[in-house]
Amino acid sequence: MFDMEQWIEFAKGPLFAFAFLIMILGLARLIIIQAYSLITGKGRRLMNAPWRKIFKDALTWVIPVRHLIPGTKFFSIVSFLFHIGIIIAPLFLADHIVLWEGFFKVGLPSIGYFLADFLTLFTIACIFILLGFRFLSGRHRSMSTPMDYTLLVLIFLPFATGFLASHPSINPFPWDVMLLIHLLSAELLFVIIPFTKLAHIVLFAFDRISAIHWQLRPGAGDEVAKALYGEEAKV
Amino acid sequence: MDGEILQTPQKPATAVSKKQPFYYIEDYNTENRIERFLEAFAAVLKYSDYRPLLDSYCTSNAKCNRCAVTCPVYLATGDPRDIPCYRTNILLNIYRRYFTIGGWLNSRISNGFELTEDVIDDMLEVFYRCTACRRCTRECPMGVDHGLITRLGRYVLSLIGIVPKALQVSVREQLEGETHNTSKVPKVALLNTLEFLSEEIEETLGVKMEFPVDKPNREYVFFCAVSDYLMEPETLMGNAAVLYASGDWDKWTIGTSNYDGINYGLFYSDWHLENIIKQLVSEVTRLKGRTLLIGECGHASRSAHDFVPMFAGKETYPVVNFMEYTLDCIRKGKIKLDPDVITERVTYHDPCNIARSGWIVEQPREILKSFVKNFVDMTPNGQNNFCCGGGGGLVSIDEIHDFRMNIGGRVKAEQLIQTGADICIAPCANCKKQLKELVEHYKIPCKVMGLHDLILKAIYVPGGKSPKERQEMAAVYEM
Numbered sequence: 248m249f250d251m252e253q254w255i256e257f258a259k260g261p262l263f264a265f266a267f268l269i270m271i272l273g274l275a276r277l278i279i280i281q282a283y284s285l286i287t288g289k290g291r292r293l294m295n296a297p298w299r300k301i302f303k304d305a306l307t308w309v310i311p312v313r314h315l316i317p318g319t320k321f322f323s324i325v326s327f328l329f330h331i332g333i334i335i336a337p338l339f340l341a342d343h344i345v346l347w348e349g350f351f352k353v354g355l356p357s358i359g360y361f362l363a364d365f366l367t368l369f370t371i372a373c374i375f376i377l378l379g380f381r382f383l384s385g386r387h388r389s390m391s392t393p394m395d396y397t398l399l400v401l402i403f404l405p406f407a408t409g410f411l412a413s414h415p416s417i418n419p420f421p422w423d424v425m426l427l428i429h430l431l432s433a434e435l436l437f438v439i440i441p442f443t444k445l446a447h448i449v450l451f452a453f454d455r456i457s458a459i460h461w462q463l464r465p466g467a468g469d470e471v472a473k474a475l476y477g478e479e480a481k482v
Numbered sequence: 483m484d485g486e487i488l489q490t491p492q493k494p495a496t497a498v499s500k501k502q503p504f505y506y507i508e509d510y511n512t513e514n515r516i517e518r519f520l521e522a523f524a525a526v527l528k529y530s531d532y533r534p535l536l537d538s539y540c541t542s543n544a545k546c547n548r549c550a551v552t553c554p555v556y557l558a559t560g561d562p563r564d565i566p567c568y569r570t571n572i573l574l575n576i577y578r579r580y581f582t583i584g585g586w587l588n589s590r591i592s593n594g595f596e597l598t599e600d601v602i603d604d605m606l607e608v609f610y611r612c613t614a615c616r617r618c619t620r621e622c623p624m625g626v627d628h629g630l631i632t633r634l635g636r637y638v639l640s641l642i643g644i645v646p647k648a649l650q651v652s653v654r655e656q657l658e659g660e661t662h663n664t665s666k667v668p669k670v671a672l673l674n675t676l677e678f679l680s681e682e683i684e685e686t687l688g689v690k691m692e693f694p695v696d697k698p699n700r701e702y703v704f705f706c707a708v709s710d711y712l713m714e715p716e717t718l719m720g721n722a723a724v725l726y727a728s729g730d731w732d733k734w735t736i737g738t739s740n741y742d743g744i745n746y747g748l749f750y751s752d753w754h755l756e757n758i759i760k761q762l763v764s765e766v767t768r769l770k771g772r773t774l775l776i777g778e779c780g781h782a783s784r785s786a787h788d789f790v791p792m793f794a795g796k797e798t799y800p801v802v803n804f805m806e807y808t809l810d811c812i813r814k815g816k817i818k819l820d821p822d823v824i825t826e827r828v829t830y831h832d833p834c835n836i837a838r839s840g841w842i843v844e845q846p847r848e849i850l851k852s853f854v855k856n857f858v859d860m861t862p863n864g865q866n867n868f869c870c871g872g873g874g875g876l877v878s879i880d881e882i883h884d885f886r887m888n889i890g891g892r893v894k895a896e897q898l899i900q901t902g903a904d905i906c907i908a909p910c911a912n913c914k915k916q917l918k919e920l921v922e923h924y925k926i927p928c929k930v931m932g933l934h935d936l937i938l939k940a941i942y943v944p945g946g947k948s949p950k951e952r953q954e955m956a957a958v959y960e961m
Contacts, residue, residue, distance in 0.1 A: 277541070281534050288531035295791065304625070314621060318551030326546065326623075389562035390545045390571075442584075447542035447624060453534070454542055457619070457627030460535045465793050468753030470529040475522060475641055482654040482754065 251423045258430035264350065266434035273441025274449045281453045292462040305455050325376045332370030333402065336363055337433075342413070360413075367410045374403045398443060404432035503606050505879050508650060510643025515602050520580055522641035527581060530752060532634060539626055540578045540585075543571070549618035549628065554868050554893040555611055566618040566628035569608045572601065573635045606644050609635045610882075613890055614749060614874030615834040620865065629839075632874070636750035648879045649746045653754050656742060662761060663708040663742035672741060675711045683719050686938075689946040691726050694735045696769065702734035702802070703766045705743035705786070706777025707911035714914065717778050720934025723941050724808050728816040734775060740765035743782030744911075748789075748835075749875035755785065756793045762786060763794045774801045778932045780833030780910035784840050803836065805909060805933060809845045812852055819853035819940040820949035827856045828936070829903035831894075831917060832867035833910035846909060846933055853940050858901050870894050870908070872916030887923040891916060895924045909933045 285293065307313050315323055337343060341357040348354055358366070378399050381391045408429035411418040418425060440446060447454070472480035511518070527533055549566040550556045556564040563569075575595045578585035588594050609632050616629035639645065652664035661668050667675075676693040684690050694700065710717055725731055740761050747755025766774060774790065776783045783803040791798050811817045830850060836842040843864045850857050860867065871891025876882060898906060898920070906921075906928050908914045917930040940949050947955070 281538060284531075284534040284537075288534065292792070304620075308623060311623070314623075316548075316551060316621060319548050322546075323548065386550055386562065386565065387547050390547055390565060390567060392545075395545060442541075444542055444544050447544055450538045450542035451624050453538040455625035457535065457625060457630050460532065460627070460630060461788065463752050463756070463789070463792060464529070464531050465756065465795070467530040468751065468756045471522075471525045471641065472753050474525045474529065482650065482657050 251427065255423060255427055255430065258427060258434065259346070262434055263346070263430070266437040267350075270437040270440050274446065277441060277446055278449055281450070285453075285459065288464075289459060289462060292464075293459060295462055296456070296459040301456055301458055305452075322377075322380055325373050329370060329373035329377060332366050332373060333406075336366040336370060336406070339363070340409075364410070364414075367406055371403065371406050371410070374399055374406070394443065398445065401432065401436055401439070405429055405436065408432060503603075503610070504885060505610060505882050506647040507606075507644055508647050515599060515642060516597050518642045519602060519638060520576075520597065523576065523581070523638045526634070526638055526641070526752075535627075535630075536574065536577045537582070539570070539624075539631070540574050540582065542624060543567070543574060543626060544624055545571070546623060548621050548623065549626075552618045552621045554615075554617070554871060555613070555890055558889045558892040563604070563608055564611060566612070567626070569612060569635075570626060570628050570631040572605055572608065573631055573638075576601070602639075602644075605635055606639055609639065610646065610874075610876065610879075611885070611889075612874060613834075613869045613871060613876055615869030616838055617834070617866070617869065620838065629874075633748075633750065637752060640750050645750060646875070646879045648881075649750065649875050652744070652878065653746050653751075653758075656744070656746075657754065657757055657761070662740050664744045664746070665708045665712060665742075667708055667711060667741075669738050672711060672736075672738065675715075676736070679715055679718055679722070682715060683722060686719070686952060687723060687943045687946040689726065689943050691722055691731070693722070694732070696738050697735035699770045700733055700735040701730075701771070702773050702775035702807075703769055703771035704734055704736050704775045704777065705741060705762060705782065707744050707779040707782055708742035709744070709911055709915075710777060710779075711741075714778075714911065714932060714935075716935040716938055717932035718934075720932065720936070720938035720941075721777060721804055723938055723943055724804075724811060724817055724934065727818075727941055727943050728811040730816075735769060735771065737765040737769050737771075739768060743776050743779055743786065745782060745785040745789075746875055746878075748781050748785040755789060759785065759789045759793045763790060763797055763799065766799050767797055772799065774799055775804060775807060776801060777804050778909040778911070778914075778934060780835035780840075780913060782911075783842070784835040787840065803842055805842060805846050805849065808934070808937065809849050812849060818942045819937065820942065821853045821855065821940075823940050823949045823953050824854050824905075824936060825856070826904035827858055827902060828854045828905045828907060829858050829860055829898070829901040830863070831860065831870065831898075831906055831908040831913055832864055833908065833913045834867070834869050834873050835910070837867060838865045846907070849933065849937070850907065854936070858903055860897050860901055868893050868897055870913040870916040871920070872912050875912075877912045877916045883919070886916060887920060891920045891923075895920050895926065898928060899924070899926055903928055905936065906930045907933050907936060 311327060335358065339355055339358040340363045341360065344355050344357055378396065380387045381396060382388065408425050411420065412422060412425040412429050415422055545567055547565065547567065553564060553566050576597050579589055579595045612632045614629045614632050616627065619625065619627045619629060655666050656662055656664050659666065676695065680691055680693060725734055745755060745758045747758050762774065774786050776786050787801040790801055828850060830846060832843060871886050871894050876886060876890060906917060908917050908930055909932050914930055914932060921928050921930055942948060
């Protein structure tokens with residue numbers, strides 16, 4: 248039987264590599280399928296799309312102040328800050344940087360423990376607020392499926408366990424158990440990213456190009472009508 | 483698997499639900515609606531190329547709900563069924579369940595989504611509660627194009643016979659009828675109307691203008707919403723005045739084989755969209771024209787501008803909206819407008835099809851500001867403007883008048899009241915009709931008209947009465 252230390256080493260090593268690989272391959276698959284079907288399906292019509300407008304619109308979402316519209320300001324701000332938290336905190340935390348260096352041989356700057364702690368707690372607060380919206384606001388509840396709640400909880404887990412593991416003084420559970428749960432929950436997230444709505448980290452780029460999909464295929468309408476109703480298809 | 487149905491529903495199609503949609507549908511085959519819907523969807527997926535977009539939306543749609551507060555229909559009802567994302571998700575659920583392996587697997591594991599008669603009933607209602615204005619798309623962080631999905635949903639429904647009768651009858655006449663236009667205006671009636679317009683112009687402006695009909699080799703071939711010939715004579719007189727004053731009178735013509743710019747295919751069918759565009763193009767080719775000049779109509783302009791280059795092949799022609807033409811004339815000094823005759827407070831309604839989904843936002847404002855002293859914009863405006871509530875073909879469906887007034891157009895009415903304007907310019911046949919009805923319904927003291935109706939009052943026509951004289955004359959008539 249492995250002891251706890253070996254489990255942690257396993258989770259940090261091969262399991263991490265495996266989960267990360269699934270994520271990368273899964274996301275790459277989505278990008279390749281999209282790019283392939285766009286190029287083969289749309290072909291030359293891709294050139295006719297209003298690319299400038301598409302990029303300009305996309306840029307307004309980098310810092311989406313122009314999209315703070317009445318009725319959804321608080322939700323939008325929380326949602327934006329939540330995204331900042333889940334990108335910056337895990338990527339630039341000192342303990343993670345060691346991991347990145349080990350695997351990818353890249354050195355990232357550290358944001359320091361104080362800021363990392365702040366961002367972590369901040370992100371957790373955002374998660375609670377977003378969950379609150381899904382539970383309490385009728386409008387959000389009516390659109391929410393079990394998966395929408397589950398994903399927020401799954402994102403909450405690595406943040407909460409990571410925070411507890413790095414603060415032994417307030418952690419009521421054994422340190423090594425926390426660390427293991429932290430690793431496993433983060434790896435679970437990596438694995439499910441390509442298969443859930445979290446895939447929007449790459450697919451947002453393809454969602455945004457609906458202007459290309461207004462470039463309809465000439466002759467398709469007639470072919471559809473013919474396939475369903477024959478040559479004599481009538482309006 | 484391209485276009486194949488992965489799994490047909492196992493349950494036999496139940497009897498059609500008793501619920502009637504809120505618009506009239508012609509008698510259609512109500513047997514096996516579920517199977518037929520899936521067959522039609524499969525055919526669309528096979529021959530068109532919507533798959534990558536649907537794949538992307540299916541996986542990544544975050545359901546953040548921001549779109550709700552952008553939608554004038556949801557803002558008026560607060561009903562979750564009117565949330566754009568809700569509507570989009572119905573079609574995405576069907577796509578995921580029946581046309582993707584993941585969705586099929588998921589349905590094997592869990593008791594997931596099934597297409598039922600109730601879902602079809604839901605779709606035929608919600609897809610026509612949407613005005614396809616695409617305001618939600620601008621505020622979707624993912625950029626999900628709910629307007630495009632609504633259109634696709636309507637397209638598939640139309641292939642099994644579910645389409646508002648008002649739209650279907652019009653398109654049938656336009657594509658298969660004798661008159662080739664949506665209002666069934668025969669050539670004789672067109673010629674009579676043009677003669678009437680000519681007399682009216684002579685009376686108002688003091689200049690005789692013979693409308694050019696079927697003249698070959700002209701620069702512009704003019705298409706407006708055919709309903710304008712019956713309902714908006716002043717817009718057409720304004721158009722004519724600009725063409726006359728600019729000295730381009732011998733550069734344009736109206737064709738008598740096809741004179742209708744309306745294209746309801748833009749709202750519900752790729753099939754009709756393409757064939758109507760081809761009709762327009764063949765008329766320009768017949769007359770050896772060089773440019774399509776589209777009158778004041780939002781969706782006619784957008785459909786011609788976007789789809790003529792797509793469907794016309796090598797026979798393609800440039801498309802110009804009349805407001806662009808007029809602005810060009812003003813900038814070049816070819817026409818002159820009197821800045822003293824319009825004293826009323828004027829506002830401008832941006833038709834969704836040319837503002838948000840098009841390219842015309844600043845042009846009409848530049849025209850208006852050149853001769854209107856008291857111009858006030860709506861809030862919000864431009865690409866962010868609210869739909870009039872009659873978009874997506876809804877304005878042509880008379881039986882949903884209550885819906886358009888109390889739900890679809892409510893936000894617009896409030897917006898209009900806030901401007902305190904005496905005149906609202908709506909350069910679109912659809913918007914104009916809807917706004918006129920709204921103004922009447924809410925008793926708003928505001929006159930709705932086209933941009934060229936206003937230009938008609940202020941334009942200097944060579945050899946004719948001056949705008950001031952015409953204004954005094956009109957004042958005498960009103961007394």
